[in-house]
Amino acid sequence: MRARLYRLNWVDVVLNALRIVIIVAVIVGAFNTITSGKYTGDQWISLVMSGLAQGSIYALIALGYTLVYGILLMINFAHGEVFMAGAYTAYFLAAYSARQGWLESQPLLTILSWILVAALVSMGVAVLLERVAYRPLRGAPRLVPLITAIGASFFLQYTFKGLYGSAFRTYPEVAALKGSVAMGGAQIPIVQIFVFLAAVVLMVGLYWIVEKTKRGKAMRAVSENKEVARLMGIDIDQVIVFTFMLGGALAGAAGVINGLYRPQGVNFFMGFFPGIKAFTAAVLGGIGNVPGAFLGGILLGVIESLGPNLVLDGLGIPAANQLKDVIAFTMLVLVLIFRPQGILGERLAEKRA
């Protein structure tokens, strides 16, 4: 009994020391930066706003992770590639419609059509993924679908590399989204506001589907208890496919929105980092929890945007912006260590993780 207590304490001591070190580092870094007065209040505002925009893209992708996890209790590792598929395919339509001048005459409709195409392609990829790679493995040992997902992720990346080539593409510029709005003393680009609003609209739409429609009710029932749901006459396979469709559509839409916000870097590899970050966001908010994913995404975006300047700069680290991704990954590890159930999640996540 004594040995057991001692053992538990040993790990706890290490983890708590880690926690303290990080908290101290954050406080010291932030204190140094703020007292040095290197950045003005307006600069902070614009950092927060760009964090919000980036975060809402993470949030849209994160919803796909969360929906699938809520129902199948598995992490769809290839979800980043679902995002890439839509974004990359819609690029061709975008380039074409810019050449045709539709973007000038009908900006809103054109962008909507991009989103539609991207959502459809991503949906198709997600459904195919479920059918080919995941469905036959339901009930297999837990590690098996995870490995399949890693394999599928690489397969999709290099399929799209083969199909569309390995060049970096750039989304066309949208004239209607240029310019900025003054907010206090800070200039907020319109595109950031658009991105944030679009994400909120999609999120509300999803929330309505999950909470108010019959399908959504079926989804919630299946995530609660599959056996009982089946006894109530719910077609589980259909619900799962629908879930993948929803997640895929949101990822595709996120792909286009991402293209509007950051036109460069459309490539077969573009899904990898957003995928991992969106996963972080989903875990941060509490995986399996729809509002949680949104909250987590926004939070991660803001932390990632503020972190380098606020904390790392203050600690005297040069070129802190290079370490943006390190912050995201560190967040991921920290959340997994200290609060695997996330902000809004139930205790359940920890048990099943």
Added chain:
Amino acid sequence: MRENRTFQWRLLLRFGLLAGIVPLYTAAIGMVEVFNAREVVQGLLTLGEMLVVFPSLVVGYLTALHLRRDGSNPVTALASALVTGLIASLPVALLVLINEAVPLRGMFVNVTPALIKILLFEQEQMLTGLGLLIGALTLAGGLGGLAAFIPERFRRPLITGLVVVILSGLLSEFIKQILQQFVSRNALRQIVKGKSLTSQAAGAIFAVTYLISLFWISKGQDVKSWYNRLPATGQRQSRRVANTVLGLFLLILPWIMGPYLSEVIDNVGLYIIMGLGLNIAVGWAGLLDLGYVTNFAVGAYITGVLISTGPLGIGARLGIDPLNFWMIIPIAILAAMFTGFIFALPVLRMRGDYLAIATLGFGEIIRLLALSDWLKPYIGGAQGILFITKPDLPGLAELLPLADWAPSFVEMSQKKGVLNGLLKLLFYGEFSGPQELYYIILAGALLVLFVAIRLNNSRTGRQWMAMREDEDAASSVGINITLTKVLAFTVSAASGGLAGAIFASKVGTIFPNSFSLLVSINVLSLIIIGGMGSIPGIVVGALALIGLPELLREFSEFRLLLYGALLVVMMLVRPEGLWPSPVIRREMLSVEEESEEPPPSDKGTTETPQALHSLWEPTD
């Protein structure tokens, strides 16, 4: 109605379209065009054409076989095979037609005129070409169908023979390199011409494999029972002979293979070292570690800093003499083990998917830190560390007073060949090229292999496996889970450090981008495909995943695509791997049997009952 009864249209359509997707897909991603550069048999068949035609052949065979088992009459079966081939040709024919109407190249970069030409069998006229394409695939379906009528006894050797011919055709460039050292040039030209087999060589290889395979099918049982009837001492002796032959072969391998192939073998060896290490965490302890590259990077970087003669080495920075390679090996191993230990602490409480993603995060953090300007003064940032010296040993020429004679000794042996290379290494002790470094890698691999085999049967090894089966049960019988886990990560890291040190010294310069996630994925894939937890499986996996793509440079462009596909297919078809360890195979099978138990209506649940001892944690 009658037609419906003779032809199972749904089946034909499904088989045909599945087979039709393969040429369509491989054509669209550019595989057909790239592979077309390689002739398998000279003037007869290119690899690209094989990609287009082969699926029809296979599916025709499968259709006919299926129908014959169902008891259809032979004519229907054969006709069905033809129809399947026809259906299989439609998607790719459609691609050609659509491309004619709307050029697809703006979007699908690989739908080039060259590809279309290949698909049309080099015909100028579109219609003739299309006819040829459809006709060829239909015919292939029919041929496959015919194959289903050959009696089992002759069919198996036929397939083996074909596979061997295709494989040797693919590897003919290397067969040539090896044969060069033993066969006269004229004789060589009879066997390999350019990059492909001559048709007479292909025929000969086919005939020989066919006969051997035929012999094995009829007499294989007798040979096996003869061996089993040998007395125990006899069996032991024959095994000892086999081991000696294998050992000798491994000793002279690089000199048979030549420098390029030795380089490939070196890479395979490095991955075997890493695979054996990661296998401890993944295969035995059930901890899915996606950040194995961390240990590799630490080993390589510590080697770089300590033995580089460049500006970043300790020589220039601290004014100390750089260490030599042999001193660095234990240091690199210890450093990697320490890293493994440190990174194990935060993830002790995580299981399954969360553990995988957290370790993946570690791997990326390390790479990003190595790239960053912050650590640039110490480890070089994106420019990496240069001037890492190669290992050397005092050779015989130094140890014995042979310095004057050594050159003439080396001269005396043939100019090129096994003896010459070995003598040079013995006299001068310089591990300068891939052929010499091979011995260091071999020694490292044997060391790790020894440790792995000893661990596998040890108390610790059994603790790891017990923990993999069920953490709670293991802890309730007195296994200290925390310690066992930390130990698994630490020990598994050691061989990553060893591989990193050898790698750094082998390539001479290291860059952060050599330490990307792909290394972890490569190692993980080879373990899984070879068979988790199985030591011979790792060797097989490394040869298949690291060796083959380096030999077939056409493949290396599609390497990761193939890895991905292999991982998925492997998990769907053969989750226990190519050469599974007996324990894991038993577990995998027991899980499958159990999950097949519920009635078919049970499909679509994740809560199928699991075997008590399922691999890793069950779903619920």
